[in-house]
Amino acid sequence: MQAAELFEQEIKPPEVARRLRVSPKSAYQWHQLWRDGGVRALASRGPSGSRCRLSPRCLEKLAAYLDEGPAAHGWVEDQVWTAARVATLIGRKFHVCYSVSGATRLMHRLGFSPQVPARRVAERDEQAVTAWKEVTWAEVKEPGRPAGATSASRMKQGSPESRPEAGPGAGAGAPRS
Template identity: 90%
Template sequence: MTAAGRLRRESVRMQAAELFEQDVKPPEVARRLRVSPKSAYQWHQLWCEGGVQALASRGPSGSRCRLSPRCLEKLAAYLEQGPAAHGWVEDQVWTAARVATLIGRKFHVSYSVSGATRLMHRLGFSPQVPARRVAERDEQAVTAWKEATWAEVKERGRPAGATSASRTRQDSPADRPKDAPGADEAARRL
């Protein structure tokens, strides 16, 4: 959840607390604040047990980052150096799996691929294929292949008159062939 979303959620809970103080029942609170009745009942229970403080935000949920701020700075510097500086010389792509491996090698901390992706986004990076073409790409060979081979391989589309655009309707049982499955049953119903 974004910071703005968390602030809105906390604002709604504080509004609910004000309504509870005015003896407004949870179903009415849910209707007024446009939240689910389940949320309103949960908030009411928390409010009864601990007042307004019980409805205050406790910060973002989820596990804390396992890397210190200093380690995050080092990781950002490693990512800026590029994959080749860390042993991936075949291309210049930071994948989430590579970042998870790099974190394990450099900081001895295990991260899942999805965790590495979230960490990369937090640092302003994203796992992706670069927009640049590889240096070894032979443009003449690619053009020749597209003109000769692809033209032969590409499946030709349907001719313009071969398609139909009509409504479908259920076939009448009387129109079925006599030897079709279920034809004898359909004949008995007629």
């Protein structure tokens, strides 16, 4: 309603935009609405977007279902509520279809966050993986370059004296004949 007060004081839309930190286009649209319908025309019509397809009572039930955990609803592999699982649960319990992104927004609205399950092979042997990392990988990986072996500056290359006699870039400092 600040915009209406400013328009009543005959302040121009560009100045209203600057004061309220909105785009000039919005201020001009507000000004047109205000001229045509007064203060009531500028009243908020609520949040944009589609209405929630679940009643407040259903939202309470959904929150209770989510508190029970995934295992209580047939997902016994892990205790993770993914957005896809929540969308499926909503369909099963309330016969309402939600997309994965819609289920994510609904979860956030209820104070939950969707989790991403860790994808692990069921037969994974953690001891074998740890042993491989410590022994085999240490033997296989190449050592890094020693510090100071190359120039890290884009502006200044290493001096010709510091270059090896043979190998990549050898002789690059010498004039071509």
